[in-house]
Amino acid sequence: MSDELRQLAKAISKVENLDFQALADAATLPLDSAAVHVIGVTGPPGGGKSTLCNQLIKELAVHHRVAALLVDPSSPFSGGAILGDRIRMQALVSNPNVYIRSLSNRGNVGGVASSLVSILRLLMHNGFQYIVIETVGAGQSEVKIASIADTTLVVSVPNLGDDIQAFKSGILEIADILIINKADLPGADSLYSALRESAQNPRLGWTPPLCQTVATEGLGISALLEEIHRHGHWLRQEGRLLEKRKRAAKFEVLELSRMLLQKHLDSVPAEVLARNLNRRGINLLQKLDKIYDELLNTFSEV
Ligand SMILES: Nc1nc2c(ncn2[C@@H]2O[C@H](COP(=O)(O)OP(=O)(O)OP(=O)(O)O)[C@@H](O)[C@H]2O)c(=O)[nH]1
Numbered sequence: 001m002s003d004e005l006r007q008l009a010k011a012i013s014k015v016e017n018l019d020f021q022a023l024a025d026a027a028t029l030p031l032d033s034a035a036v037h038v039i040g041v042t043g044p045p046g047g048g049k050s051t052l053c054n055q056l057i058k059e060l061a062v063h064h065r066v067a068a069l070l071v072d073p074s075s076p077f078s079g080g081a082i083l084g085d086r087i088r089m090q091a092l093v094s095n096p097n098v099y100i101r102s103l104s105n106r107g108n109v110g111g112v113a114s115s116l117v118s119i120l121r122l123l124m125h126n127g128f129q130y131i132v133i134e135t136v137g138a139g140q141s142e143v144k145i146a147s148i149a150d151t152t153l154v155v156s157v158p159n160l161g162d163d164i165q166a167f168k169s170g171i172l173e174i175a176d177i178l179i180i181n182k183a184d185l186p187g188a189d190s191l192y193s194a195l196r197e198s199a200q201n202p203r204l205g206w207t208p209p210l211c212q213t214v215a216t217e218g219l220g221i222s223a224l225l226e227e228i229h230r231h232g233h234w235l236r237q238e239g240r241l242l243e244k245r246k247r248a249a250k251f252e253v254l255e256l257s258r259m260l261l262q263k264h265l266d267s268v269p270a271e272v273l274a275r276n277l278n279r280r281g282i283n284l285l286q287k288l289d290k291i292y293d294e295l296l297n298t299f300s301e302v
């Protein structure tokens with residue numbers, strides 16, 4: 001590992017541990033580079049997200065520097081891969097154009113989300129042109145990834161059963177590109193019919209395309225990459241990318257505030273908190289409101 005990467009890894013660790021100075025240092029780094037494309041990948045556990053990311057990164061890393069962030073991975077990067085795949089992935093890890101980093105919620109008061117944007121700033125500063133973030137699509141995290149990424153890929157797989165309706169309604173607003181992975185499995189066709197209609201809904205001028213992939217075989221990857229680039233191109237027009245980054249910065253402020261509040265709340269027993277809320281509810285809420293108001297005055301100075 002180069003000195004530069006070692007420094008980066010150290011800075012990321014500090015930010016991940018919510019070191020105030022490291023967070024503040026990271027916050028001074030720009031987030032608005034149009035030369036960087038932040039790609040979020042979410043979907044159900046075991047949907048093939050890591051396998052898919054591997055394929056994407058392999059292609060992107062031919063000409064660019066690529067960073068991959070694995071948020072709270074339930075399995076190591078492509079841990080489920082068959083032996084042949086694993087050997088190829090090993091090649092990816094040792095590729096000088098690729099930097100892979102796992103981020104875990106464990107032992108982190110604010111959760112991964114509170115430091116994720118700071119980490120993006122560090123990666124952008126280090127000259128990565130593509131940043132791929134993998135996160136398991138379990139409720140809230142999907143919504144979070146969409147607040148951070150420029151392009152959100154939502155992976156679906158055949159035979160999700162009754163979950164498909166819930167899945168459909170949850171992902172519609174956040175998917176910039178819908179992917180049916182494991183398209184080699186039975187049920188892929190009916191999933192395609194189920195999602196096609198949703199995918200064709202234009203949203204703020206962008207119609208999410210529906211891609212089919214077999215990540216283990218590398219099938220459909222180049223078509224998917226084309227769609228990713230097409231979305232990136234679309235974002236770079238009319239200031240849309242900047243809007244996305246502003247939203248990410250706002251998310252950063254929100255998450256850091258939430259994390260600090262959580263840290264302080266955690267120092268008081270729940271029973272005491274509950275009793276005080278019960279007795280002095282209105283006073284507490286008014287006080288909170290006043291504190292936030294003061295905070296906001298500082299944050300919104302122009
Ligand atoms: N048949 C088939 N299997 C696949 C495909 N893509 C991935 N898999 C397999 O699905 C399993 C899970 O793949 P992963 O890439 O680890 O899935 P993931 O979504 O990253 O899983 P988590 O991070 O644990 O949520 C592995 O055994 C893969 O080999 C595919 O297109 N077709």
Ligand SMILES: [Mg+2]
Binds near residue numbers: 051077
């Ligand atoms: Mg994975």
